């Protein structure tokens with residue numbers, strides 16, 4: 001597989017940005033300054049980035065409560081995201097939505113989602129738009145192993161096949177829905193679910209950007225070429241609790257430490273591209289530094305940004321009144 | 322009697338009813354937690370905010386059932402189990418998730434009794450968290466009790482304190498109809514003296530938390546606390562208020578509300594739910610219809626604006642009714658003079 005240098009660099013930057021953003025949020029959340037619920041995507045970066053590397057702004061994605069990574073992978077800027085998470089007027093959603101509702105429709109980002117299983121039906125609709133408007137775009141639903149059990153998700157798999165939609169269902173299987181393991185909660189398996197709805201099934205290693213990139217590429221081409229929906233099952237792991245504040249007593253001791261040590265998608269990526277001579281370590285170091293500065297700047301700006309004002313409360317309930 | 326939090330009161334009510342009646346079972350997402358986990362730790366969460374912690378240990382996996390994330394099917398299963406011999410308490414976590422399972426509540430459980438000509442009993446309790454104040458944003462902060470109140474066949478409970486929560490939950494579990502039991506998520510750490518033994522508080526009997534001559538305040542759930550604070554503050558200025566906690570919105574204790582309004586002639590209603598077609602409009606209509614002659618001032622409603630719940634703290638604080646807004650509303654009706662009086 002040949003991946004152009006600019007795609008590799010862009011993807012690395014995206015993954016590093018997600019990592020830095022989330023690690024920083026983990027620290028900032030502990031200070032008590034960040035309101036509400038925060039669900040971190042640390043450890044899962046290669047999935048969002050490996051999928052979105054095949055997309056343009058015309059393509060649509062729907063995300064989940066664990067949405068920061070998908071937003072960054074789809075091109076939403078960290079300044080607006082950070083400000084949103086801090087509840088500032090300069091946030092991408094003007095402080096009205098917060099972490100769980102970051103959205104930017106101009107980038108084809110149909111929103112993080114507070115409702116598990118909220119995204120897949122919306123993606124059927126987005127795919128219908130793309131198909132009807134013949135814009136050549138695809139629509140991607142990211143959802144978790146937990147969400148794979150919602151009726152709304154299963155109904156969407158059916159509808160997407162019935163309507164032959166350019167939709168891709170990306171199951172991000174981190175083995176848990178909150179504090180419950182998918183070995184308990186998911187009957188059967190994702191592969192048979194895809195088969196049950198008559199769509200092709202692809203599987204990949206979510207700790208490995210190249211695995212995700214290659215696999216998602218095939219699934220997305222399938223959908224983009226008018227062959228109907230496909231499912232991509234990404235095996236990955238989350239490094240932090242379900243939300244910030246979760247003590248994770250349901251996970252074996254050392255589980256996360258081992259993941260960090262041996263299954264870090266960023267370390268894997270760096271090793272692979274430097275060993276193969278695709279990118280130089282110095283270029284990656286430059287990205288690391290630039291990303292660190294960008295996230296730092298986003299935090300500083302967010303903390304200094306103006307709060308929403310009373311007028312904002314009543315604005316934007318409707319387009320017209 | 323001992324000091325208990327709202328959280329402990331609910332846990333104790335569940336525990337005592339499960340001991341009393343083996344048909345009482347619990348189900349919901351992570352009501353225990355830890356199943357399928359790699360550490361083997363059971364009861365890892367005991368509910369997302371720890372309300373059902375410890376029940377798995379005492380009652381086991383046959384009676385404390387963790388569900389997949391699949392509200393339509395487990396809420397429906399709870400309804401079906403209720404109609405066939407069990408007495409399930411299903412936890413919906415955030416009441417907002419009713420969007421995923423309303424059919425099973427609205428078209429199924431609520432209607433069995435009537436639609437089947439009085440032949441069914443559906444002793445189902447659905448517990449859920451409601452309310453703003455947690456920066457949980459638009460999809461995790463709604464106060465949806467009017468939605469359920471609107472549906473004939475459902476009983477709807479909105480407890481205002483730890484004492485109320487325990488007695489009303491035990492009543493709910495023993496009741497033979499489907500009951501929606503809504504817990505305000507910012508109240509779980511509130512504490513007060515609560516009896517250790519089981520007790521029930523009947524549905525449809527309001528509680529007067531303050532008694533006064535000038536203004537009647539009807540408040541629901543967490544708003545009762547704010548109404549009490551407002552009444553205490555106003556008492557210092559010589560305005561005495563009656564505060565009514567209806568406890569249940571369905572059935573609604575219309576008699577107590579009308580009696581109090583007959584005495585005071587002035588009414589303020591405090592309701593945390595969206596202002597259109599909510600409990601405040603319902604009570605206002607009741608009083609306008611049944612106690613028109615007693616009124617000495619227009620009825621005032623203290624409600625949030627007709628918007629989704631915003632995320633940012635500043636906006637959320639503006640959104641939720643509070644003590645200051647209640648004080649202002651009471652003052653305005655207390656100082657109101659009819660034209661002919663003036």
Ligand SMILES: Cc1ncc(C[n+]2csc(CCOP(=O)(O)OP(=O)(O)O)c2C)c(N)n1
Pocket residue numbers: 064065066114115116117143144145146147148174176177178242350390392414418421
């Ligand atoms: C309809 C609905 N039910 C329950 C929840 C509470 N909840 C939020 S995230 C979550 C777990 C989701 O698990 P999964 O889909 O595997 O995603 P992950 O958190 O692992 O990324 C649950 C149960 C919700 N937000 N919406």
Ligand SMILES: [Mg+2]
Pocket residue numbers: 144145146172173174175176177178
């Ligand atoms: Mg998961």
